[in-house]
Amino acid sequence: MKIPQGYVSTNTGIDSTKAPLVCKLNRSIYGLKQASRSWFNTFSNTLISQGYKQSKYDYTLFTKGSSSTFIIVLVYVDDIVLASPSPHMIHMAKTMLQQHFKLKDLGDLKFFLGLELSKSQEGIYLCQRHYALAILEDSGMLACKPSAIPMEANLKLHAESGTKLQDPSIYRRLIGRLLYLTISRPDICYAVHKLSQFVSNPHTDHMNAATLLLRYLKHTAGQGILFKANSDTRLHAYVDADWGTCSDSRRSTTGFCVFLGNSLVSWKAKRQTTVSKSSAEAEYQALASVASEIIWLKNLLTDFQVSTTHAAVYCDNKAAIHIASNPIFHERTKHLEIDLHFVREQVTRGVLKLFHVRKFHQLADVFTKALPRNAFLSILSKMGIDNIFLPS
Incomplete structure (x- = not known):
């Protein structure tokens, strides 16, 4: 560590004003970067x-x-x-x-880093109710009118939507707190993902969309995930991509959710790093993302001494499934070579098995776009998202 300015040692003759000296610490001190x-x-x-x-x-x-x-x-x-x-x-x-x-x-574990856990015969319920209420209180939205959906269906937000906010720090702090809330709230994952794209230069339309999300939190403050006690150890996933939906960059959105038995254990909504020339290409990049997640989960489960067989992956794009299953090299997939070989290798090894699913059975839709109320609530019920604080 650097010697404090003006420090003089009478025993050693060290004078910090004469040379840029440093001290070697024998023990770490609380507050230092390496502590x-x-x-x-x-x-x-x-x-x-x-x-x-x-x-x-x-x-x-x-x-x-x-x-x-x-x-x-x-x-x-x-x-x-x-x-x-x-x-x-x-x-x-x-x-x-x-x-x-x-x-x-x-x-017994009841609170951990903002997470609240409740145990029952049905399983373990995980939520962040107190954290959600704290966000509403800090935002002055405790008395707001509740909303049944986190984002308007088919809402299109641009980088310059509305007028620029006078104090962007309010928006940035709100989005930062909402990002942490997505640990137990897959239902707001897409909305927070979309709003987080504008933290560098937020406008009024972005803040209005964030306000609607807060109204949804008022309606579902205690909502969370139930990890069921009678669940098996088979991995299966739903993966989807919304092609070219970003109005500013025309990049696609990857969305997936992974289940261990009938319990949701992993999910993601993320804008892809490159522009896709077709919907099949966007879906294939999404397949590569969920394949990486499944491999990591399988390896992590071995630490828990849980063995799993192949993972079933459900995709609604037949072209992407054919590319992954067919060893023929296509001219139009040349630039996807790394993703191509990675996914094909997992399919060949039997780690993944790809299945086609109809659009209205695609659970990953909730991670790639804002849905109408009925479709949104239907998917949440199938994913095991519940609210134990509501009267039965």
């Missing part, structure tokens, strides 16, 4: 010395044992989660950690 890294290295080395294995696919995940003695340790900075089928293993892990670190036991 968190130093803490994580210390924590991970301690667990590894006790027989835990660090995951290659999530470096904050540590596992030990098997079957009834299996235990998981998940750490985020100084928040630690323990999970095991054996209460005895959890007690032993707590005792071991208390021998090395000063801990505060908060009991």
Whole structure:
């Protein structure tokens, strides 16, 4: 670290005003850039010395044992989660950690980094109700009129829609908080993805669309995901692409959702990095994205000692499926060579199996476009998105 300005050591004769000297720290000091890294290295080395294995696919995940003695340790900075089928293993892990670190036991997991968890016989319910209400309160929207949809159907937003906001920091802060809310809210994923494209230069139309999203949060503050207890371990995914929908760049939007059994575990809405010349090309790039996600999930599940067979991927574009399944090299797909070989390899190895799905059965539609109310609510019900705070 740099020596503080004006520091003079009488014992060593060091004078910071005469030369740009630095100090070598023997221990990390809270507040420095490397403090968190130093803490994580210390924590991970301690667990590894006790027989835990660090995951290659999530470096904050540590596992030990098997079957009834299996235990998981998940750490985020100084928040630690323990999970095991054996209460005895959890007690032993707590005792071991208390021998090395000063801990505060908060009991059963109910809150973690803004996430709220509720356990029942049906499964585990995950939501961010308090966080959503805090966003509404900070935005002055607690008394607003609720909305049944997060974004108007077929809404077209441009970079210059409306007039420029006088204070763009309000919009940027709101979008930043909404991005964190998408951790448990796939229903707002597309709307937040779309609004986040204008944070550098927000206009009034963008803020109006964000206001409608806040009205939707007022209507669904406690909405979240139910991870069902009777779910199996088969992976399947729905993938879609909306071709050339970005009015400013004409790039397409990739959307997918991945299920473990009948529980939704991963989803994404993202604008593609290149312009596609056809809808088949856009869909094929989306296939490459979901293939990468499925491979990562399969590898991560091995750390949880869960084995999976092939993953079924449902796509509504027959041309993209034929390109992935047919070894013939087409002239028009030359520039897609990397994605082409990657997806084909996974299909050939049996990691993926591609199936055609009709448009009205495509669940990934909710991640590529703003839908009418009935279509939107129908997809949410099929994805297992629920609200336990509503009267039954």
